[in-house]
Each structure stands twice: as structure tokens, then as C-alpha cells.
Amino acid sequence: MxxxxxxxxxxxxxxxxxxxxxxxxxxxxxxxxxxxxxxxxxxxxxxxxxxxxxxxxxxxxxxxxxxxxxxxxxxxxxxxxxxxxxxxxxxxxxxxxxxxxxxxxxxxxxxxxxxxxxxxxxxxxxxxxxxxxxxxxxxxxxxxxxxxxxxxxxxxxxxxxxxxxxxxxLDPSPRIHPWVYIPQVKGLTSVARAALPERVPHADAVFNLSRSALLVAAVSRQPSRLFEATEDRLHQSYRAEGMPESTRLLHDLRTAGIAAAISGAGPTVLALAVDDAELPEAPEGFEARRLDxxxxxxxxxxxxxx
Structure with missing residues (x-):
């Protein structure tokens, strides 16, 4: 060389x-x-x-x-x-x-x-x-x-x-359309990780195992399962205090029946729309983008x- x-x-x-x-x-x-x-x-x-x-x-x-x-x-x-x-x-x-x-x-x-x-x-x-x-x-x-x-x-x-x-x-189902709600405020992965506990309840770990397995099927073949498949008990609730606006938006989207999650360590919120499902406009302080x-x-x- x-x-x-x-x-x-x-x-x-x-x-x-x-x-x-x-x-x-x-x-x-x-x-x-x-x-x-x-x-x-x-x-x-x-x-x-x-x-x-x-x-x-x-x-x-x-x-x-x-x-x-x-x-x-x-x-x-x-x-x-x-x-x-x-x-x-x-x-x-x-x-x-x-x-x-x-x-x-x-x-x-x-x-x-x-x-x-x-x-x-x-x-x-x-x-x-x-x-x-x-x-x-x-x-x-x-x-x-x-x-x-x-x-x-x-x-x-x-x-x-x-x-x-x-x-x-894996190839995602063509019926799924990702949206991102990008806030003006920034976040740091190191801060988000510091908010996580060293131990979690066994029941929460089992819950996330089942949802992760379901998510693989939902993203690749069965989009109708996306809402249940994007549920989480391991990290988002622990990080909520550090991103209150994103947590509020996440709650509002899921209350509307939309499969949504914090994107990575946040504070962007990811929403996975199925077929022609309409998503709400971005709240103040956020920009909504539909991506492929x-x-x-x-x-x-x-x-x-x-």
C-alpha cells in the first residue's frame, strides 16, 4: 500500500x-x-x-x-x-x-x-x-x-x-411514508444518554423485546401494526424532561393514532404515516418534512x- x-x-x-x-x-x-x-x-x-x-x-x-x-x-x-x-x-x-x-x-x-x-x-x-x-x-x-x-x-x-x-x-413497505418534525432547539446525545437509568424493570425489557420484534414485521410487511410496534418503555420516558416540546408533540401524534417516536436521541420526532394518512401541521417551533x-x-x- x-x-x-x-x-x-x-x-x-x-x-x-x-x-x-x-x-x-x-x-x-x-x-x-x-x-x-x-x-x-x-x-x-x-x-x-x-x-x-x-x-x-x-x-x-x-x-x-x-x-x-x-x-x-x-x-x-x-x-x-x-x-x-x-x-x-x-x-x-x-x-x-x-x-x-x-x-x-x-x-x-x-x-x-x-x-x-x-x-x-x-x-x-x-x-x-x-x-x-x-x-x-x-x-x-x-x-x-x-x-x-x-x-x-x-x-x-x-x-x-x-x-x-x-x-x-430490509426493504421498508412502500405503504409507509416517514415524516420528521424538526425542532429549532438542539439536543445532545450525551445528555440524552445520561438521563437513562442503569437498570430497568424486567417487565419493561420484555415489553420492548416484543415490540421490537413486531416492528420488524410492521416496517417490512405489515404497516397496520406500526402503532403498537412503536411503543417504548426503555428510554423515551426517561428523556422526556430534557425535551418537553418534543414529548408533547409525540403524545399528541400518538393520541391521534399516528405511529410516532423520538428520532434517535431527539429532539426530532419521527412519524410513520401509512398510505394516504394525513398528519397534523407542525406546531410552533417545529418544521415538518415528508421524506422517503x-x-x-x-x-x-x-x-x-x-
Whole structure:
């Protein structure tokens, strides 16, 4: 393998572009395991340059607020991936066109991590498999529920093994139409996780096991079961105090008979409409978007400047 950062590689100017989707994890009962890809995409271009400097240009979400050097999550992930490949990192020039809202429970950090792994793999020509990319993304993110649908698309069931995270992808029923209610306020995954208890009642664990199993059938084949399948007793109630507006919206949607859940760690609310079901307008402070299910992360361009 070439050692990136060497003169011969830097002079060739390898460049790659990847597209990565937003995701919604948990879907109610499937804590840290179930997720959906949504058709809202970030696009990131990376170019290897001479020297060791890292520069990042951000357009859209995060512009003016996220780091623009090696601390940027895409860049930091690329550097970690080069190390995983036993390669010295090159200088990097990144351009991020961000559409996924940050800190809203729509997988923006997972998208950045997946983008970084794919870009480093493309520049190195290493040929990492999807399984290897998933295991590495899980090791960086700490849980696979968002990185799995980001990589694979559709509806995913992710799980951990001694060899790293793995996942199964299923096609969601075409009768299901995801909506997201995105609040103006942001949330932090670390804060949401800190609200969870170390132990939960056995009955609640059994409840969520049954609902998670039902959710797999509901999303893939039996949408009529979605309302019951998105019930949860493991995490949403414990996090409610930290996102009162989202909790209120979730309650109102479910009272109206709509299958809804907090998206990931929140505060976005995910609603799964079936067929032509009408959903209420977004309350003040929220933006409602109807989305489709997304495809997995993909490399959309690669080039080497002579």
C-alpha cells in the first residue's frame, strides 16, 4: 500500500466525493439496534494534498460553527481510518455540503463518520468491505443503530459481536411514508444518554423485546401494526424532561393514532404515516418534512489530477 503524505501521492492529487443519508434510530422500542435511512443527504469531497495541513469548507448545516481543521468529525475520522489502514495521513482539503440538521437526532454525526471512512478508503484504494466499514464506524460512534442504515440504506437491524457490529438490511413497505418534525432547539446525545437509568424493570425489557420484534414485521410487511410496534418503555420516558416540546408533540401524534417516536436521541420526532394518512401541521417551533426512505452511503465521484 502507498504511504499517503509522500511526494508521489501528493502530486497526483487524489480526490473523492461521497453522499451519505440522514438516519432515524430506535423507532421507539429498538434502542441502539433499529434504524431507517432517510432521503436527506450530505455530500463531502476530499482531496489529498501535499504536507500535513487539514482545511475544511462547510456549506449549509454547521457552517460557521463546526471546526474547519483536523478536529472536524469527517477529517478526524479520515485520519483514524488511515491509521486503521496503517497509512500515514496526507494533507487534506475537504468540502462539506451539509443538509442533515445537526444535533437533532437525525444521525448527522454518523453521516460524518461514515463519510470519513469511505473517503479515506477511496483515497487509499484500500477496498474495505461494507462489513469492515460498519465495524469501524461502530467503534468510532459507540453504537451501530445510525451508522448501519447510513451505510446500507433502508431499514436495518444492527447488533454487536466479538468481531464488531453487523447488520441486516430490509426493504421498508412502500405503504409507509416517514415524516420528521424538526425542532429549532438542539439536543445532545450525551445528555440524552445520561438521563437513562442503569437498570430497568424486567417487565419493561420484555415489553420492548416484543415490540421490537413486531416492528420488524410492521416496517417490512405489515404497516397496520406500526402503532403498537412503536411503543417504548426503555428510554423515551426517561428523556422526556430534557425535551418537553418534543414529548408533547409525540403524545399528541400518538393520541391521534399516528405511529410516532423520538428520532434517535431527539429532539426530532419521527412519524410513520401509512398510505394516504394525513398528519397534523407542525406546531410552533417545529418544521415538518415528508421524506422517503434513503439509499445507503455511496461514492459518487473519484479522480486523480495529473
Amino acid at each position: 502507498p504511504i499517503y503524505g509522500s511526494a508521489s501521492v501528493a502530486e497526483s492529487g487524489p480526490q473523492a466525493t461521497v453522499r451519505v443519508p440522514a438516519t432515524s434510530a430506535n423507532l421507539g422500542p429498538g434502542f441502539d439496534s433499529l434504524g431507517l435511512a432517510l432521503d436527506l443527504y450530505d455530500e463531502v469531497t476530499a482531496e489529498a494534498t501535499s504536507g500535513t495541513a487539514v482545511t475544511v469548507e462547510v456549506e449549509g448545516e454547521g457552517e460557521g460553527t463546526v471546526p474547519t481543521d483536523e478536529r472536524h468529525l469527517v477529517a478526524a475520522t479520515m485520519i483514524r481510518t488511515f491509521a486503521h489502514l496503517d497509512l500515514a495521513p496526507p494533507g487534506l482539503k475537504l468540502k462539506c455540503r451539509n443538509r442533515i440538521p445537526h444535533a437533532r437526532g437525525l444521525g448527522s454525526s454518523s453521516a460524518a463518520i461514515v463519510a470519513g471512512i469511505m473517503l479515506a478508503d477511496a483515497l487509499a484504494g484500500a477496498g474495505l468491505t461494507r462489513t469492515e466499514k460498519l465495524a469501524l464506524a461502530d467503534a468510532i460512534e459507540g453504537h451501530p443503530d445510525n451508522v448501519a442504515p447510513c451505510l446500507l440504506g433502508g431499514f436495518t437491524i444492527a447488533y454487536s459481536t466479538e468481531d464488531g457490529a453487523k447488520a441486516v438490511r 426512505f434513503g439509499s445507503g452511503a455511496e461514492q459518487v465521484a473519484t479522480s486523480r489530477r495529473e
